[in-house]
Amino acid sequence: MRRLKNAFSDEAFMGLVERFERQLAKLLSVLICIVLVAATVQLVVSVLSEFSNPASGWLGDDLIKILGDVLTLLIALEVLQNVTAYLRRHVVQIELVLITALTAVxxxxxxxxxxxxxxxxxxxxxxxxxxxxxxxxxxxxxADFRDRPPRTEQARGFRGLDL
Known part of the structure; x- marks a missing residue:
């Protein structure tokens, strides 16, 4: 009876939820990697086809479309970084989330x-x-700079040379 009670304790349940979150984050990372590779290949093919077609002009709608595709890939890469950071530290890094949102806007x-x-x-x-x-x-x-302790070591110059 005690083992059954321990299996449904708050600690055991939270451990189960945390393991589930980590596994789901890993799965999402793999899926994002697959999407990134496929989208990058598609973007490369699109750019190469634009280069091979001398009649198409790069200025205008085609350039905007390609820039949009590149930025979409960068946003997906930043989302992957967010998931990876979560897997490493088990916290959502708000700074990365805000940068991703700024890139999307x-x-x-x-x-x-x-x-x-x-x-x-x-x-x-x-x-x-x-x-x-x-x-x-x-x-x-x-807030991040305030939380850091003041630096006490001597400042170093370029390539580790003392100033």
Whole structure:
């Protein structure tokens, strides 16, 4: 009876939940890697086809599309870094999450479709989002610097040379 009671204790249950979270995060990491490889191959093929077609111009919609694809890959890579950081430290690193969100908003701003300037609420929303995420990132960085103990070692110059 005691073994059954211990099996359903809070500690045992939390251990089970933590193991499940870690395994799920590992699975998500593998899936993100597969998606990144496939998307990178597709992007390379797309860029090479643009290069091989001399009639297509690089300026305009094609360039914006390729930049959007590159930024999408970078966002996916940052999500992978978030999951990897979680697996290493078992905490969500808010700084990485904010950087990922800023990259996603920057991508949205870069690939805005023609005519978006006629949608003031969209532009206002993107602006408020950028300011909010930037302020949050600044606050996290400021708090991180406060939490660190002051440096007591002597400053070193370039390549370890003493100043």
């Amino acid at each position: 920057a991508r949205k701003v870069i690939v805005l479709p023609p005519g978006a300037e006629n949608k003031p609420m969209l532009l206002l929303g993107l602006g408020v989002t950028v300011v909010s995420l930037s302020a949050g990132y600044w606050l996290v960085r400021k």
